[in-house]
Amino acid sequence: MGTVIMHSVVSVDGYIADENDDVGPLHDWYFSGDTPITEGDDQRYDHSGAGSGFKVSRASAEYVRRMWESIGTIVMGRTLFDLVNGWEGSPPAGDHVVVVSHRPKPEGWHPEASYRFLDDVPAAIGKARELAGERVVAVNAGEVGGQALAAGLVDEVAMDVVPVVFGSGKSYFGSIRGQHLLEDPHVVVQGDGVLHLRFKVGRRAK
Template identity: 85%
Template sequence: MGIVIMHSVVSVDGFIADENDDVGPLHEWYFNGDTPITEGSDQPYDHSGVGSRFKVSRASAGYVRRMWNGIGTIVMGRHLFDLVNGWEGHPPAGDHVVVVSHRPKPEGWHPEASYHFLDDVTTAIDKAKELAGGRDVAVDAGNVGGQIFGAGLVDEVAMDVVPVVFGSGKRYFGSIDGQHLLEDPHVVIQGDRVLHLRFKVRR
């Protein structure tokens, strides 16, 4: 049975982008290594505007491959969807995407893509689990991710921590209130210019 994983690349001080949605050096490790994440794949990825191919360190490649291969559905907010134009209908992992939004899918936008627009986080997670078919659901961090986490719908938190301090910007957990305990990290992997961490959410 799959789990719900909240995930993003994040600065040491907890930001996933600056106030203008610029990720700065946060995604550089995705492109500066010598090992492709998906062997034999030439699919471009343009999340950070680099327009390059994923090549990471060997340690990161093993970790990211395992995570991405386990994902059936990605859940994202409308803001990120608009920023990346939904990855043009080709998510970096999984076969389905659920977008949390009060606005419907843009008319005529990639009708062949399995993208579903729902306006409630609980309904969105239920739909994502259904689509995932027993695989994991990956929730993009940020405001919507924070809402899903705050609603108690996240099983694990995954952070790819990059050694940079932003000072301000878009927070990993959005505007979540209160304290929430996590278990000790059960994954700690040092890559090149990134530290991969995974924590189970304490119930």
């Protein structure tokens, strides 16, 4: 099975959005550089609606490209699904999406898209790993990611840290409680307006 990575863009004080789910300047770096995430005419990651796609610094492009190309399945919560309308059935990375929700998929919504709706985080991670095979499962940070981490289902934590302080908002780790050990970062990439970090999740001795 592939690696399960909890991931999101995050402020330096640990928030992925404000109380109203507004990301403010957190995603500005996706559009402030001169290097497309994909090379040539590949529009796979162009979800900007402007036809120009994401353009970031060269360092960020290399990091994000490798990251996104490794993903087989994305796991997301219902709040994010509703906010982006499930990316209209075409996720920015991977071939499959698993949505953690007590509500079913909206009737008639993109029947061709490989989206599964499950109401349990462990079951969602299990289905996502099955669908991803040897590829990465990317779990969106927040409540779903925090629950997966607390359940011991996350192998790595990936954070794209943006130099902004929110003061309050939606926490990267959701409402997780207790201490959870991470190893020293094994990936540190400095882009323009963002710092990419990846930590392996520490395993406590039993």
